[in-house]
Amino acid sequence: MIATVLDAVSWLLLIAGSFFVITGGIGLLRLPDVYSRMHAAGMTDTLGAGLFIAGMAVQGGFTLVTAKLLIILVFILFTSPTATYALANAVWSGGVQPRRRDGTACETIDRSDGPLTS
Amino acid sequence: MMFAAAAAALLITMLLVLLRAFMGPTLYDRILAVNTFGTKTVLMIAVLGFLMGRPEFLDIALVYALINFIGTIAVLKFFRYGDLGRAGKGEP
Amino acid sequence: MLRVLSLAGGLVVIWLLLSGHYTPLINTLGLVSVGVVVAIAVRMDVVDHESVPIHMRGRFFGYWIWLGAEIVKANIDVAKRVWSPSLPISPTLFRLKTSQAGELGQVIYANSITLTPGTVSVSLEDGEILVHAIAREVGDDLSAGEMDRRVTRLEVSGIPAPTPEGERE
Structure with missing residues (x-):
């Protein structure tokens, strides 16, 4: 009984994870420039990986296997933004301007005078 | 069964990501694609561990996650500075 | 000092979770590894508020x-x-x-x-x-x-x- 419920939960989590991972792959192909593709890549690294690992952890139960899975997840969550920042900063320093879909340079909005109050 | 489905979804994604790595068009697109491919590989190794009933695979997945991160940073640093031994900004 | 102890404790926990073999020999090797890593970290002077941010716990x-x-x-x-x-x-x-x-x-x-x-x-x-x-x-x-x-x-x-x-x- 409990095994059936756990299997169903795992199925749900893994299917949701598959959806986000595949969406990330499609986004990587569809989005127009390297900056916007980073958002798709970030999607597979956060919720895609998280749901996959949660689905496997449900099957693992309270064992060392689950602990290792969680360590992998925490590691991905800590390194993914660092790698993305390094890439984005390299692209920016390399002089690549972000583009809109029609190819024009996108505008810069200056909010450094303080957060919005509204 | 569920892990076979998950592995199939990961394989489809890896194919899409690989397409982006081949298409480019810039170097940065390729690095981004390879980094994403690496994360998918980590998940793939973990899923395969469950599929084959070999939990030792998780250790390999953990090590692969480490290598993937360091590899991405190393490639970026190399293309930015031209060598890997240079100190970052703010240091002499 | 609190930071050094927290670092050592965290490393011990990670060793125990990743090892899975709890024989006296392996546990001793783990303790030695943790000791060496903590000693190197202290000598490099990297045990500070950035690497061990326990004040945010x-x-x-x-x-x-x-x-x-x-x-x-x-x-x-x-x-x-x-x-x-x-x-x-x-x-x-x-x-x-x-x-x-x-x-x-x-x-x-x-x-x-x-x-x-x-x-x-x-x-x-x-x-x-x-x-x-x-x-x-x-x-x-x-x-x-x-x-x-x-x-x-x-x-x-x-x-x-x-x-x-x-x-x-």
Whole structure:
């Protein structure tokens, strides 16, 4: 009984994870420039990986296997933004301007005078 | 069964990501694609561990996650500075 | 001293979780490894508020839960944009000011921005973050400043915030 419920939960989590991972792959192909593709890549690294690992952890139960899975997840969550920042900063320093879909340079909005109050 | 489905979804994604790595068009697109491919590989190794009933695979997945991160940073640093031994900004 | 002990404790826990073999020989090797790593870290003078930020332990889990909810919401938003046939994106750059005092707080803020799909921090210099947002409304939400306030509260939750130069004694 409990095994059936756990299997169903795992199925749900893994299917949701598959959806986000595949969406990330499609986004990587569809989005127009390297900056916007980073958002798709970030999607597979956060919720895609998280749901996959949660689905496997449900099957693992309270064992060392689950602990290792969680360590992998925490590691991905800590390194993914660092790698993305390094890439984005390299692209920016390399002089690549972000583009809109029609190819024009996108505008810069200056909010450094303080957060919005509204 | 569920892990076979998950592995199939990961394989489809890896194919899409690989397409982006081949298409480019810039170097940065390729690095981004390879980094994403690496994360998918980590998940793939973990899923395969469950599929084959070999939990030792998780250790390999953990090590692969480490290598993937360091590899991405190393490639970026190399293309930015031209060598890997240079100190970052703010240091002499 | 508290930081050194926390570092050693964390390393012991990681060793025990990853090892899986609890024989006297392996446990001794683990203790020796932890001792060597901690000794090297102390000698390199890297055990400070940046590498072992135990002063943030109070609000750490609360912040992660909030950030997790934000990540889920942002993922669903970006997934909708990717799947809709018209691809409704309007990439925009935003220049934001950070209200954190220390560098560690600013890095946590920038990484939180990057971790949330839909926004990527492109450069962090002199307390100003340049953010690339996939759509204008996404960036507007971010510049309302809720994440900024939460990271600032995380930063000052324990001991007084360190000066940007660091707190090396």
